[in-house]
Amino acid sequence: NAGVTQTPKFRILKIGQSMTLQCTQDMNHNYMYWYRQDPGMGLKLIYYSVGAGITDKGEVPNGYNVSRSTTEDFPLRLELAAPSQTSVYFCASSYSNPTGTEAFFGQGTRLTVV
Amino acid sequence: SQELEQSPQSLIVQEGKNLTINCTSSKTLYGLYWYKQKYGEGLIFLMMLQKGGEEKSHEKITAKLDEKKQQSSLHITASQPSHAGIYLCGAFAGTYKYIFGTGTRLKVLA
Numbered sequence: 001n002a003g004v005t006q007t008p009k010f011r012i013l014k015i016g017q018s019m020t021l022q023c024t025q026d027m028n029h030n031y032m033y034w035y036r037q038d039p040g041m042g043l044k045l046i047y048y049s050v051g052a053g054i055t056d057k058g059e060v061p062n063g064y065n066v067s068r069s070t071t072e073d074f075p076l077r078l079e080l081a082a083p084s085q086t087s088v089y090f091c092a093s094s095y096s097n098p099t100g101t102e103a104f105f106g107q108g109t110r111l112t113v114v
Numbered sequence: 115s116q117e118l119e120q121s122p123q124s125l126i127v128q129e130g131k132n133l134t135i136n137c138t139s140s141k142t143l144y145g146l147y148w149y150k151q152k153y154g155e156g157l158i159f160l161m162m163l164q165k166g167g168e169e170k171s172h173e174k175i176t177a178k179l180d181e182k183k184q185q186s187s188l189h190i191t192a193s194q195p196s197h198a199g200i201y202l203c204g205a206f207a208g209t210y211k212y213i214f215g216t217g218t219r220l221k222v223l224a
Contacts, residue, residue: 033212042120042202043214058211090156094212102147103204103212105157 002026006091006106013081013113021076021109023091031094032074033058033103034066036087043090049074081113116141118203118215126221127193135188135218137203143183147204151217157202160188193222 007022025032030051035043035058045058049068063085065077074093078085088110092103117140127133137146145164149157161170163179163186170177174191190197203215 031212035214040219042217045211045213048211059213092157092212102149102159102162104159105149107156108154110154 004091004093004104004106006089006109008109009107010110011112013078013111015081015083015113017081018077018079019081019111021078021089021091021111023074023076023106024072025074025091025093025104026072027093027104028071029093029095029104030071031103032068033092033094034064034074034076035090035092036060036085037090037108038087046076046089078111083113085111086113087111116205116213118205118213120201120203120215120218122218123216124219124221126223129194129222129224130192133190133193133220135201135220137186137188137215139184139205141184143179143186143205145206146179146183146186148177148186148188149202149204149214151200151202153199160201190220193220195222195224198222 004025033048034046037043044060046064047066049055052071055066055068088108090108091106094103095101119138121136147162148160151157161177166181166183168179176189179186201218
């Protein structure tokens, strides 16, 4: 049971480039989330999904896009990367009852935009 | 929108000392989660509290949720270097959004 898997673990992007951060979970969770964590700060919710085909914005969605074509996968797309998007990105998933269970996290993707 | 605020933001303690981290919500909590993050790594689930007045313990870590379900505390007894890391509280903010506190960075000096 792999849990939540994120790829890549590290990436350096030039300003204006695009990339997709991959996230997949094998626990059949309906809920999936993308967070960013800036140095010395807590987690900020970027986007979340409550099931395949359903996504919604979190606190800091600007500059990002997501899709959820399957239950397992929840990729995060960065278009026109900016230095302000330098951060560590975490993907998470949880069961369908949001008040009754914890979220499981991937190991993170450390992104630097130069 | 609901927010979680943690205090203190950072903490440095001598090994063997006790410490407490607080998490305060702007709205009633329907589930409060504590996570630990080692530097540069993902989050590890510690424990979940749901009922007002609930208290849970795991090894030397005890978490409590107050009766009004708006504040939680995490207490570490006889701290060790292995306790070092960032502690985050998390909660569901309604409409399926899972939010986190600002985090508390803990250093334990040997």
